Amino acid sequence: MAKVISIHSFRGGTGKSNTSANLSVLIASKGYRVGVVDTDIQSPGIHVIFGKSPDDFDKSLNDYLWRKCRIEEAAYDITPSAIGKIDPDAPTPRLFLIPSSLNTGEIARILREGYDVAKLNDGFQELIARLNLDYLLIDTHPGVNEETLLSIAISDKFLLVLRPDKQDFQGTSVTVELARRLGVQDISVMLNKVPDSMDRELLQAQVEAGYQAPVVGMLPLSSEMAELASSGLFVNRYPTHRLSQTLASIAQHLTE
Amino acid sequence: MNESVSLELLDNDLRHVIQSWKIETSLCQIGRSTDSDIVIRNPFVSRSHAYLTKESGEWKLNSISKLGFLIEGRIETSVIIDSELEFRLSRKGPLLRIRIQDQAVRAAEAEKADSMDVMQTICENDFDFPVLILDQQKRDEEVAEITGQDYFNRLQEIASKLKNKTRKGNN
Numbered sequence: 001m002a003k004v005i006s007i008h009s010f011r012g013g014t015g016k017s018n019t020s021a022n023l024s025v026l027i028a029s030k031g032y033r034v035g036v037v038d039t040d041i042q043s044p045g046i047h048v049i050f051g052k053s054p055d056d057f058d059k060s061l062n063d064y065l066w067r068k069c070r071i072e073e074a075a076y077d078i079t080p081s082a083i084g085k086i087d088p089d090a091p092t093p094r095l096f097l098i099p100s101s102l103n104t105g106e107i108a109r110i111l112r113e114g115y116d117v118a119k120l121n122d123g124f125q126e127l128i129a130r131l132n133l134d135y136l137l138i139d140t141h142p143g144v145n146e147e148t149l150l151s152i153a154i155s156d157k158f159l160l161v162l163r164p165d166k167q168d169f170q171g172t173s174v175t176v177e178l179a180r181r182l183g184v185q186d187i188s189v190m191l192n193k194v195p196d197s198m199d200r201e202l203l204q205a206q207v208e209a210g211y212q213a214p215v216v217g218m219l220p221l222s223s224e225m226a227e228l229a230s231s232g233l234f235v236n237r238y239p240t241h242r243l244s245q246t247l248a249s250i251a252q253h254l255t256e
Numbered sequence: 257m258n259e260s261v262s263l264e265l266l267d268n269d270l271r272h273v274i275q276s277w278k279i280e281t282s283l284c285q286i287g288r289s290t291d292s293d294i295v296i297r298n299p300f301v302s303r304s305h306a307y308l309t310k311e312s313g314e315w316k317l318n319s320i321s322k323l324g325f326l327i328e329g330r331i332e333t334s335v336i337i338d339s340e341l342e343f344r345l346s347r348k349g350p351l352l353r354i355r356i357q358d359q360a361v362r363a364a365e366a367e368k369a370d371s372m373d374v375m376q377t378i379c380e381n382d383f384d385f386p387v388l389i390l391d392q393q394k395r396d397e398e399v400a401e402i403t404g405q406d407y408f409n410r411l412q413e414i415a416s417k418l419k420n421k422t423r424k425g426n427n
Contacts, residue, residue, distance in 0.1 A: 013291050013304060121414065146407055153415035163283075169388045173395045174402075181403060182415050195283050196311050206388040221283065221309065223334065226320040 002128040005254055006155040008140045008148065009162055010171035015192040016161045018225070019247070020139040021049040022235045023159075025082050026251035028095040032134040035075060035127055037061065037098040039120070039151060040141045047099045049233060050078055054101075062101040064123055071123045072130040074098050082233060096131055120147055121154060135255070144175060153182040157254055159216075163193045164203055169210065176211045188216040190250060195221050217250040219243050260362035261315065263294060263308070266342075266351040282310035286345070287321075300349035308354070315356055317341065323349070 007023070009016040020036060028034040038046045038061065047057070059074040075096040079086060082095050128136055138151045152158055158179050162168040172189075179187055189207055194200065204215045219225075222243050225234055235244045261279040263286075266272065277294050286294045289303040296305075302321035309316050315337040317325065323346035324331040331347065341354045402408055 011291055013285065013289070118414070121418070144402060146411075149402075149408070149411050150414070153411050154418055164388070166388065170391060170394065173390050174398045177395060177399045178402060178408075181399075182412060193283070195309055197282055203388070210388060210390040221307070223318050226307065226318060227333070 002133045002136060003156045003255075004124065004128075004136045004138065004154055005157045005159065006138045006140055006151045007159045007161060008152065008175060009142055009160065010168055010175060012142045014142075014161045014163055014168065015219075015225075016142070017046045017139055018049055018234070019159075019161050019190065019192065020137055021046050022233060022244075022247050023251050023254065024095060024137050025233055025235055026248055027135055027137070027255055028079070028093040029083055030251070030255060031092045032255070033092055033094040033096075033132055034135045034137065035096040035098060035131055035133045036137040036139065037124070037127070038100045038139050039147055040100060040139055046139050047097060050082055050097060051232065052076075052078070052081075052097070052099070054099075057099050060099050060101040061123070065119055067119075070130075071098070071126045075127065075131060082236075091132075094131075096133075098127065121150055124151075124154065144178065149178065149182065152179050152184060155179075155184055157186040157188070158184045159250070159254065160187070160189050160213075161192055162189065164191055164195075164198060169207070173210060176213060187211070187213040188250075188253060189213055191215060191218045193221045194218050216253045217246045219246050258359040259356055260359045261354070261356050262362075264353045264355070265296065266353055268351055271351070279308065284308040296345065296350060296352075298345070298350045300346045302346070305345050315354070317343070317354065321346070323347070325349075 007016055007020045017040070024034050024036040036046065040046070047054070057074075057076060059069050061074055063069045064071045064074050075098050077094060078097045079093060079095050083093055086093065124136060124138070127133065138155070140148045140151050152175070160172055160175065162172045176187060189211060191203065191207065194203065200218055204218065207215050220243060222241070224238055224241065225243060228234055228237065234241070235247055238244055262276055263279060264273045264276040267274055281293070284293045284307065285304060286292060286296060286306045286308065287304040288295070288297060288301040292304065300323070302323055305321040305323070306317055306319045306325060309318065317335050317337060319325055319333040324333045326332075326344040326347050326349075327335060327341070335341065337354055337356060339356050342351070344351050
């Protein structure tokens with residue numbers, strides 16, 4: 001049975017897309033078939049972390065939502081660049097990216113007309129079936145809107161990414177509660193950009209008390225990550241960095 | 257030492273303070289995007305440009321943007337701040353100054369100048385000792401606002417149907 005994992009944050013700038021991209025590589029590397037969907041249609045960006053440009057894709061999630069193509073036509077096998085050369089006939093590991101369109105006209109159309117949330121759900125299910133996926137990761141749009149709630153609702157696991165910041169903390173609590181009401185039982189929290197000066201135990205205790213959900217990883221504020229900005233996969237470039245090790249243990253938690 | 261840290265935006269030519277922020281956090285993001293802690297609306301500033309951090313007692317400015325910052329004619333990406341630093345965000349960007357002062361000195365100076373009028377305090381939260389305590393009432397109100405809408409009920413239905421379906425599929 002494929003597992004759907006949604007990755008979400010209340011605000012932008014938490015490192016959510018970076019986290020999603022790196023986790024998808026770590027999970028696929030365990031020998032799974034993984035799809036990662038960028039539903040952040042209003043400001044798509046995960047493809048940049050995979051080192052891709054819009055020219056690399058002629059179909060996107062948007063084309064599927066406007067019924068211009070089948071969902072699997074918008075799925076790109078990025079295994080060679082993200083994981084490394086493997087036997088082309090080997091079924092695993094495989095990593096597929098389903099990008100959103102960067103075309104401003106397309107983005108404007110989504111904002112103007114919205115889209116059929118049920119169609120998005122059908123798309124996820126078809127994607128899992130056609131590509132025979134073990135895991136589908138959904139990189140959601142920050143904040144709470146209809147498609148984000150749908151992604152959460154159909155998730156088996158839900159990972160929240162936040163910074164140790166009052167506003168992030170308060171805002172995220174709303175999403176945690178909504179996810180519970182949508183029947184999501186496996187909710188976990190990743191704290192990102194934690195300065196070394198902070199008391200990590202105290203931080204973890206406060207977050208766990210507030211959300212009644214486990215903190216599965218705390219990532220330091222890293223200048224290496226900052227330098228890579230949004231271009232490049234951190235876990236490939238710095239595989240032994242403690243940040244990569246923390247991400248690996250989060251990947252482990254998500255695949256248990 | 258009780259220190260007072262401020263960031264000032266300076267006029268390019270006359271170098272007087274246009275705007276200033278009091279930094280009361282050990283992690284502060286500077287950029288053009290509105291979710292930055294310090295928002296600087298200038299076309300030469302990246303959406304997320306730099307971080308000002310205090311680590312192990314030292315204040316540091318790190319650039320996340322490829323554009324970096326300009327100090328004495330050179331582009332840098334990371335610098336430790338001793339007591340005062342004047343820099344530009346990117347080569348042609350706005351002129352800024354960071355000052356780390358003793359609180360008493362700062363207060364005396366502020367009394368003289370009227371620049372305090374434009375002083376803003378950012379991030380009341382002290383990051384060295386973060387207090388993350390939930391405002392549960394506020395959360396419950398926001399949750400109720402969303403769950404009270406039709407689409408939330410529809411989603412709950414979709415979610416439960418799907419879960420039943422996958423269970424059947426499993427059997």
